[in-house]
Amino acid sequence: MRLLTERADGSIHYWPWRKNTSGVGTITFDTTAEDDRGIFEAGVEVARFEKDKKLNSCIDW
Numbered sequence: 001m002r003l004l005t006e007r008a009d010g011s012i013h014y015w016p017w018r019k020n021t022s023g024v025g026t027i028t029f030d031t032t033a034e035d036d037r038g039i040f041e042a043g044v045e046v047a048r049f050e051k052d053k054k055l056n057s058c059i060d061w
Contacts, residue, residue, distance in 0.1 A: 005033055005042050006043075007037045009037065046060075
């Protein structure tokens with residue numbers, strides 16, 4: 001999963017991926033986000049990977 005933020009000018013900042021490689025279960029990530037251009041809206045992208053290949057993903061704002 002990764003955080004996405006939309007700036008006031010409409011551009012999207014794609015934050016680094018966080019991954020769970022330990023299988024089924026709950027995992028927690030703590031993060032903060034700051035952007036000198038401002039953050040208008042935040043969302044999250046969740047994806048499944050096979051090694052480095054993204055198989056599919058879903059974005060929710």
